[in-house]
Amino acid sequence: MQQFDLQHFIAGRTAAINQALDRFLPPAGAKPGTIHRAMRYSLFAGGKRLRPALCLAAADACGGEEGEAMPLACAVECVHTYSLVHDDLPAMDDDDYRRGKLTNHKVFGEGIAVLAGDALLTQAFEIAARCKGWPRYSHQTIVLELARAAGSLQLIAGQVADLEGEGKRTSAKQLQYIHERKTSALLCCSVRLGGMSANCTRTQLKALTDFGYNVGLAFQIIDDILDITQTSEQLGKTAGKDTATQKATYPAIVGLEKSRRIAKNLTERAFAALKVFRGKAVALEALADFLLRRDR
Ligand code: GRG
Numbered sequence: 001m002q003q004f005d006l007q008h009f010i011a012g013r014t015a016a017i018n019q020a021l022d023r024f025l026p027p028a029g030a031k032p033g034t035i036h037r038a039m040r041y042s043l044f045a046g047g048k049r050l051r052p053a054l055c056l057a058a059a060d061a062c063g064g065e066e067g068e069a070m071p072l073a074c075a076v077e078c079v080h081t082y083s084l085v086h087d088d089l090p091a092m093d094d095d096d097y098r099r100g101k102l103t104n105h106k107v108f109g110e111g112i113a114v115l116a117g118d119a120l121l122t123q124a125f126e127i128a129a130r131c132k133g134w135p136r137y138s139h140q141t142i143v144l145e146l147a148r149a150a151g152s153l154q155l156i157a158g159q160v161a162d163l164e165g166e167g168k169r170t171s172a173k174q175l176q177y178i179h180e181r182k183t184s185a186l187l188c189c190s191v192r193l194g195g196m197s198a199n200c201t202r203t204q205l206k207a208l209t210d211f212g213y214n215v216g217l218a219f220q221i222i223d224d225i226l227d228i229t230q231t232s233e234q235l236g237k238t239a240g241k242d243t244a245t246q247k248a249t250y251p252a253i254v255g256l257e258k259s260r261r262i263a264k265n266l267t268e269r270a271f272a273a274l275k276v277f278r279g280k281a282v283a284l285e286a287l288a289d290f291l292l293r294r295d296r
Contacts, residue, residue, distance in 0.1 A: 006286040010053060013066075017052045018044065020070045021077065024127050038108040038116035039123070043081050045099035046236070050291065051076045051187060054215075055194035057283035058208050061274070064198020068134075071127050072142065072193040078124035079150045080186060083159075085117040092163065093241070100236030121150065137196040145196070149189035158182025162247070170248030176217070178248070183223070184216025191215075191284070203276055210273035211281075215288045218266035221259050222294060224249035228256075234296050267292045 021043060030036050052073030059069035088095040088103040089110060095103050105113035128146050133139035148154060158181030165174065191212040195205050224242060228251055232239045242249045250259040270288045274281040 004282045004286045006283075006290055009057075009283055009286070010049075010290075013053045013056055014049045016066075016070070017049050017056075017073060017077065021074050024071070024074050024078075025123065034108065034112055035115055035119055038104055038112050039119050041101075041107060042085050042098070042104045042116065043078070043120065045101050047077070047081065047084075047099055048296075049077065050219075050287070051080055051190040054187060054212070054284070054287055055190040055197075057281075057287055058191040058194025059198045060283050061208075061277045061281035062195050062198035062200040062204050063280065064194075064200075069194045069197040071131050072146075072197055073190070075124040075127040075146060076186065076190045076193065078120045078127065079146065079155075082117040082120035082124070083150075083155060083186075085113055085120065087159070089113060092159075093245075095238055095241070097232065097237050124150075131197075134196060134199040136199050136201075142193065142196060145189055145193060149185045154181045154185035158185070165248050167246045168248075170253070172253050175248045175250065175253060179217055179220040180213070183220035184213055187216035187219060188212030207273045207276045211270045211284060211288070214266045214270035214273065215291060218263040218270065218288075219291050221250045221263040221266070222292060224251055225256060225259055225263070226294075226296065230295065236296065263292060 025040060025043065026036050028037050028040050052070075055073035055076055056066045056069050059066055084098055085104045087093050088098050089105055096106055097103060103113070104116055108116065124146065125143065128143050129139070131139055131142055133142060150156070152160075158178050161174070161178045162182055165178065170178075188209060189212070191208040192205060195208045200208070226235060227239060227242045227249065230239055241247070242252070250262065254262070267288050271285060274285055277284075
């Protein structure tokens with residue numbers, strides 16, 4: 001792998017993403033104040049900003065301008081944050097901590113937390129709808145891309161299967177179905193949108209799709225591993241939750257060592273997909289490597 005300063009990349013992009021998100025969201029003081037404070041509370045709670053960073057890195061790989069990709073990067077982060085706020089609700093995972101802070105409903109109450117999630121999802125589509133589009137990717141294509149990833153055949157399908165699978169025996173195949181939808185779909189959408197903002201070719205879009213799919217699955221397997229190997233303090237959310245709720249995870253089905261091997265193989269497939277970029281996808285490559293090795 002080429003020398004690439006990933007820490008510098010992440011720090012710089014995180015600051016830029018935070019500034020852009022701040023611009024895109026109604027101010028905390030906009031009426032009604034509670035909802036805007038609640039939206040901002042979760043959005044600025046210290047998330048790793050992996051999806052927007054992947055979106056910007058994909059634009060780089062395709063020779064695009066990060067400024068063009070930034071609205072799409074922010075839209076994806078809004079969808080992601082909405083999904084976390086709703087996932088933490090008592091009716092779903094019932095969690096008290098997220099991103100090292102009390103969950104949205106613990107601070108603002110369940111009603112406002114539901115609405116804050118709804119508002120973040122809606123905000124994502126407003127941001128995407130405002131983008132001008134590119135010669136190969138109309139603004140309609142962009143909105144469709146986001147809608148598909150967030151909709152009832154992908155993100156929501158994964159969450160439904162996850163909810164319905166709790167406490168039941170789950171096969172490795174069914175678990176892959178859940179992970180593909182709950183996690184991989186939005187990661188894949190992030191890199192595809194980054195590529196589209198650079199007016200990428202069909203070959204580049206196919207490569208980004210393969211990359212995003214494999215990195216997304218590896219990311220979730222690592223998440224499953226961290227849930228049992230790290231502490232709540234390290235993760236900023238309740239550790240051991242998957243075991244406590246008898247959730248299907250890779251370590252539970254195939255064991256820790258095999259899970260690590262599968263995540264490594266998926267990351268290698270993701271690297272292989274980047275060949276078409278002929279050395280220009282260094283940021284994507286470094287991010288995929290970081291996601292495999294992460295400890296939170
Ligand atoms: C409620 C529609 C709906 C979906 C919820 C996001 C989700 C689906 C469930 C949350 C739990 C979970 C394990 C999701 C899989 C994706 C994932 C690992 C999310 C956490 O992503 P990170 O680590 O979080 O990037 P930060 O906080 O750093 O942004």
